Amino acid sequence: GNSVTQMEGPVTLSEEAFLTINCTYTATGYPSLFWYVQYPGEGLQLLLKATKADDKGSNKGFEATYRKETTSFHLEKGSVQVSDSAVYFCALSPNGDMRFGAGTRLTVKP
């Protein structure tokens, strides 16, 4: 079936540290891949997406590259801020049916 597996948290970093949250997927065909973010007390919102192999999605300093050979879509940010503290979800959509990973909680300390 179609699924995503992302690294379990929680992840705690100091401000300006480098962030990587791993995400791998299993899918038939060529799904679109997404990262969503959930800030405290809010719903999920789209952070970035990539629709085909080698595409790089980017937004707010976050990046993720669609790697077909390793079936991965790792989220990275070069310098995190306290305001990036949130839960991050990897997701795929092989044919319009969204499936999410379990989420990774990130806490950034000043």
Place this chain on the structure above:
Amino acid sequence: DSGVTQTPKHLITATGQRVTLRCSPRSGDLSVYWYQQSLDQGLQFLIQYYNGEERAKGNILERFSAQQFPDLHSELNLSSLELGDSALYFCASSAQGINTEAFFGQGTRLTVV
């Protein structure tokens, strides 16, 4: 504003009761998803509807049911409620297509006492 509306925002009810959560998708979106998010837990996929028909079912309890109406709004019915059903329930909608993302509502926080 995502365009997805969920009501009510908060709900407090007693064990054994039944509640109905409502979701209005973005205009034109045919797919509606329901998710449960418990404290410190990830997003549990419950069920998906597409244009009125059930499309996929996840970890949805038999005490829970959902439907999507001709106007595309959806309702999630939770019955014989237990303390462990306390959670945030999210609705999301998407247009059909391989590159489309889902848009989430703000959620309904259900507290069972």
